[in-house]
Amino acid sequence: MAAQERELDVVLWGATGFTGRLVAEQLLARHGAAGELRWALAGRNRTKLEALRADLGPQAANLELVLGDGDDEAFLDTLTARARVVCSTVGPYALYGSKLVAACARNATHYCDLTGEVHWMQRMIDAHQKQAEASGARIVPGCGFDSIPSDLGVLFVQREMQARHGVTCPRIKCRATAFSGGASGGTIASMLNLLDEASSDPQVRHILADPYSLNPAGERSGPDGADLATVVWDPDFEAWIAPFVMAAVNCRVVRRSSALLNHPWGREFRYDEATLAGPGPAGWLKAAGVAAGTGAGLVMGAIGPLRRGLSRFLPAPGEGPSLEQREAGRFELRFFGEHPSDARKSLFARVIGDRDPGYGSTAKMLSEAAVCLAQDEQAVEGGFWTPAAAMGEPLLERLQHHAGVTFATDENAA
Ligand SMILES: NC(=O)c1ccc[n+]([C@@H]2O[C@H](COP(=O)([O-])OP(=O)(O)OC[C@H]3O[C@@H](n4cnc5c(N)ncnc54)[C@H](OP(=O)(O)O)[C@@H]3O)[C@@H](O)[C@H]2O)c1
Known part of the structure; x- marks a missing residue:
């Protein structure tokens, strides 16, 4: 399914983690739960996801929860096929992030994360650049304080x-x-x-x-x-x-x-x-x-x-x-x-x-990057990009006004 026709604009993967929770708060504050942005909380632990949604308050009551494990390829295919953008705060990325990136490249799903793990970025680029180019998935690591x-x-x-x-x-x-x-x-x-x-x-x-x-x-x-x-x-x-x-x-x-x-x-x-x-x-x-x-x-x-x-x-x-x-x-x-x-x-x-830099600002920067990938026009096609190369001016505007x-x-x- 083409990225424009997905059920969800943004899936926040790793929402129950320390930074994921801050990104969830930011997305809710900026977009609500029933507004123009269709987004969901995703993670591997139902109890934690439900507790997070309750903590976010009544406004979040109808947010969808998506449950699955980052090691389960069939689940990752289903998840990525439903979303325009997956925003991941599941790290260390070198340990838990590779299968998700592969699924995004396969299923034409845009992706952003918070990795600063240069060796893992290079591994992912070398392994999946061609597939992302072919599918049209824009993969953008490094959307926090680094970099x-x-x-x-x-x-x-x-x-x-x-x-x-x-x-x-x-x-x-x-x-x-x-x-x-x-x-x-x-x-x-x-x-x-x-x-x-x-x-x-x-x-x-x-x-x-x-x-x-x-x-x-x-x-x-x-x-x-x-x-x-x-x-x-x-x-x-x-x-x-x-x-x-x-x-x-x-x-x-x-x-x-x-x-x-x-x-x-x-x-x-x-x-x-x-x-x-x-x-x-x-x-x-x-x-x-x-x-x-x-x-x-x-x-x-x-x-x-x-x-x-x-x-x-x-x-x-x-x-x-x-x-x-x-x-x-x-x-x-x-x-x-x-x-x-x-x-x-x-x-x-x-x-x-x-x-x-690491959390308060990073959560705002990552959530703006995810929404930018979902909603703004980008000059680039599928492949692995940097924040500046993929999102440039539209992201700069968003950061100044909303982050x-x-x-x-x-x-x-x-
Ligand atoms: N670039 C930056 O500026 C910046 C800033 C902040 C953080 N980061 C990076 O962001 C990452 C997260 O940091 P954090 O402090 O938020 O980590 P954290 O609190 O430990 O959260 C990690 C999240 O990953 C989930 N997870 C782990 N293994 C999983 C698996 N196999 N399947 C599904 N979910 C899994 C955890 O789920 P459970 O809740 O179920 O355990 C949790 O939601 C780290 O890599 C960190 O270096 C970067």
Whole structure:
């Protein structure tokens, strides 16, 4: 059945998880349960699904519940054949997500998720790209904090440069400044699984180290090198910078966007991410602390017994930051867009989220991406896409108006 004729616009798969519940709240607040968006809650546990629907309040009483297991291919075929879009918060994706992606590619069902598992994304692209192209399924991983603000931020900066000066930026830098909130059990489980796979499989280590690992086959090279691992001075921001933990995902997604969009900013386009620490000795000390913390985290994560010991003190699946933490949280990414020939025309911009990045903001970004895939016109056909390549301007509009994410050049930032 063609995607336009489905019974449901969006199925939220993994609705009973920590992030899934937040996405359900967001979809309900934005669209109600009996409005123009036909959507359903899906998961593997009836009791939890019923409890979630009850918690969502009387407005949700008629929301359909879809019950099944992510390992059951027959169920996944039925589920995906009923929906225009499946929005998945079931992770670690490398453990529980592959059969669903395959079913979406088979059944012409659009798909979005929250994965930051680069090795799994590459596996899925290599395995199902042809089928998704043939069926018309638009598969868009990475629709949370990794990697929507980075991916759409680059699109925004390039649009501004083009509008002001009629050229594009050959290089964009992204610097994380304010960044508050906690991690959920599902995120910890995904990171631990990634470290497990990386410690036992050299191929996974190779994918994680390759700056172009998400580019289409044959285009996995370019001018960017490894992600920043030390403290360096950034002359454009006039500050010390340090490694940024999400760079390993976001940089690869942005480079893939550039390739999928057919290199609109040139084949030599460069992009990198780092943490902005500040100027002077205080800035250097802060940067050194971030670099040391990141390095120590990687070393501990690489050693199996340490990793397993550490996990006992971290949130378990289903747990995550409190409402107070999410509401008090926010994020800010600063961008520098280089003018190709005149440094005075280079520009600075910010992407600011009004909630914690991982959950409050991520739930809003993912739900807007799912509805965008279901309702908005997209210029692209079936295949594996990035948020910017698949949804670009329509998603940017939605994020600004409905997800509390601001995109502004510095002179316009609040
Ligand atoms: N990119 C970002 O910015 C971002 C932000 C937040 C989260 N994430 C990612 O999102 C994922 C979820 O995180 P979370 O903290 O919400 O996890 P969580 O609370 O542990 O929830 C996981 C969900 O998956 C379901 N599930 C697990 N195995 C299943 C199976 N075989 N069949 C059907 N359902 C299954 C669980 O069902 P039950 O409820 O029945 O156990 C639960 O609903 C993680 O991979 C995390 O890394 C990414």
